[in-house]
Amino acid sequence: MLPNQVEFVVAMFAAWRLGAAITPINPALTATEAIHQMSDSGAKLLINVSGVAVIDHVQALPAAALNGEVQYGAKYAAQPADDAAALALLIYTSGTTGLPKGVMLDHANIEAMADMSRQAMQIASTDHCLLVLPLFHVNGIVASILTPLSAGSRVTIRTRFDIETFFADVEQLRPTYFSAVPTIYALLNALPEQVKPDASSLRYGICGAAPASAELLTSFESRYGFPLVEGYGLSEGTCASTINPFNGVRKAGTVGVPFQGQRIAIVDASGRRLAPGATGEVLVQGPNVMRGYVGKPEETKKTIVDGWLHTGDLGRIDADGYLSIVGRLKEMIIRGGENIYPKEIEDALTAAPGVLEAAVIGAPHETLGEIVIAYVAYRAGHAGTLAELNEHCAARLTRYKRPAAIHVIGSLPKNAVGKIDKLKLRTMWEQQST
Template sequence: MAHGTYFAWDNADRGETPCVRDDNLELSYAAFAARTEAVAEQLAGLGVGPGDVVATFLPNRAELLVVLMAAWRLRAIGMPVNPGFTDTEAEYQLSDSGAAVVVSSAPVGDRQARTFLPVDELATTASAEWMAPQPPTADDDALLIYTSGSTGRPKGVLLGHDNLQFFTRSAVDFFGHGPDAHALLILPLFHVNAICVSCLTPMVAGGQISITGHFSAGRFFDDVVRLRPTYFSAVPTIYALLVSQGRIPDGALDSLRFAVCGAAPISRELLAKTEEIFGIPIVEGYGLTEATCASACNPVDGPRKLGTVGPAMPGQQIRIVDPEGRDVPTGERGEVLIGGPAVMRGYLNRPDATAETLIDGWLHTGDVGILDDDGYLRLVDRIKDMIIRGGENIYPKEIENALAGHESVLECAVVGAPDPVLGEVPVAFVVTYPEAEVTEDGLAAFVEPLLTRVKRPTEITIVEALPRNPVGKIDKPGLRSRVG
């Protein structure tokens, strides 16, 4: 399949074909390219050049993509910052990255350390004298995305245009996108999934992006009926919220061809229930920011295996190794390693962390997984989430899967709690469906025949919601601190 690029200036000849819209702005490909040139000229006037970091501190809106593209026009690096951050959290990322300019609704972080450009003052038309510099090459750095910091202070993951070009072209082929591709963007744009899967990939295909405001389950269905997207990408929590809405009006989802689930594991029960209600394939995938988003995914049209995240995506490789780095036999568990052109450049200014994570070109994920005979990957757990109870290794995901089999369980999380005798014991936090009539004792009785005694939670707590980190993953360190 012939591929375009995601660069606005390469796609201006698509003219009035719809490119990106939000609740307040709609841009054709020609208009998106014109806005990109205007903001690139504006940023150049502020001294932005090759290798500089341009930050956005914005909710999901079309201007965020314009600023990102304008930074690339100058061979600069785009860095979206979580707009929900406190001033202190934002300043850590802005100073760690050495950001030159931040585009925001109001000043954020150290007002003296960098230039602040109000989003409402972004230029819309370039001057007649504007001469764009040489465009970026595949070797140029493109994106700086900070990890959620679940293992310590957040680290900046540096991705190049070679990473993004490889991934987006591969994703176009994998998902079968054409010019009719229409992504409904509901995930936050400070996350690589939203940028790559829902924005750059449809741009490469000549499709369009509809950016919705703050997610709500009720609004989602209205947006699908109104906008007629062909796909969307979401996290398990969003699917749980959508499924709990009850019956969906007939024909409301007819435009959708498939949906993607990622960022955190989804239970087999929730995945099956979502597919049944939506009537489309929900393809579960797996990846890390450090590997440009997705490295494995169940195919839309080929065999999908519930409980797996699919085979390696085209052009990427997955290995399972033991603690000494040796490949384990098929069907045995070990650490998941990722190789191929999607693997990051490294962590910004963290040579030691980069050297620990990238070894001989392979990305060490810290995830425990198993490959089956067909190359489909089943994730067992995070290495660091493993509970050691009296010398016995326990993987929380196995307990979570057992609990998720109960019809009243919406989602759950299991962590290790300190124990003076055994070292650690598993404890569970459970969110139930609205109106569900189940007790903690009832859940304990439900999993008793499913788990050996050592794996049974010593305590089950029903909670209204589970804590989450900025990219929507369950905050297990936060849960551990509750029981510590």
């Protein structure tokens, strides 16, 4: 339960050397949330920053757990544990559908993912990764720590992303790449025009965790001079499954092609494979697919069927094999029998002048079943009218896809990983409509 610091990485490797597994806990969790993760995972030792009040958390551990400050002991003399099938990481999902579930990743999963990432991202010993994402998430651990270290390259750990110091860090540290979420890139792209950093050391930025608009990707590269390479993945797939190729066509608005060693497919509700261009659920197969959910065999059986991971994401594959994500299966809006994918509307709204980010949810409607509700946040110093936003949507979206209501707010709520929190938006809508 550590913030981003080198001791997190040391403790992780120490646990693996002993043959133990780790579960990273977000330090910002409430006692109730942290206790769920510790009790569900069966944790025996909590590692936390000295002086932080965690008595409620510690009390949730088994009676035999070590309590108090860890003391230096004799150097570990045994041979390092070496079992590819041993549990390595328990990553807890963000809990968008109930209590968070523990994703079991073994050493074979991690080794496969690190190897695929080194190849796809062309990581060499000369590279230098700047870590700004949280280490309690699989992206931070795999993409920004394990992948570069396994290539013999360097990592600089920052406590968190800070828009005030990010480019100063880039100019001073001269990293060759970093990984971030669309919200971070949108904030950087919205900086005043006079901000012109020296970003020449950066070969690329990895963009993942949530879909980004094609406009953001192209606008960012044009402004800062290095490309954003969009990929797609989830904790259940040990971080990543597709990426836009480095030596090939990068299609803005898509999340690229499968990593070497992985396969993807699109299926309908009955599990039937769909042809290129058709929209359905995204399935993933490969050595990166999780062992299952800890203590939840029934959930595991529903999620991994015949070796294929059912992601719950909606997408389509084009004729060239590039995947596009259009939303979550449970986020799809059905208005009067028509399927509406939130990302299409979100992309249209973020293309409006001055708009920083947008999110779309479905709201119940007596006759239509559901209607489209949109939330929009403008960049600092920018503003617009509802009439302008509605006119913008009318020029880009057919009538049934247009938002029935657009709410302009200061900023969109985010979860701990930086994704827009649509559960909070739904709560906001329910409170507004009652």
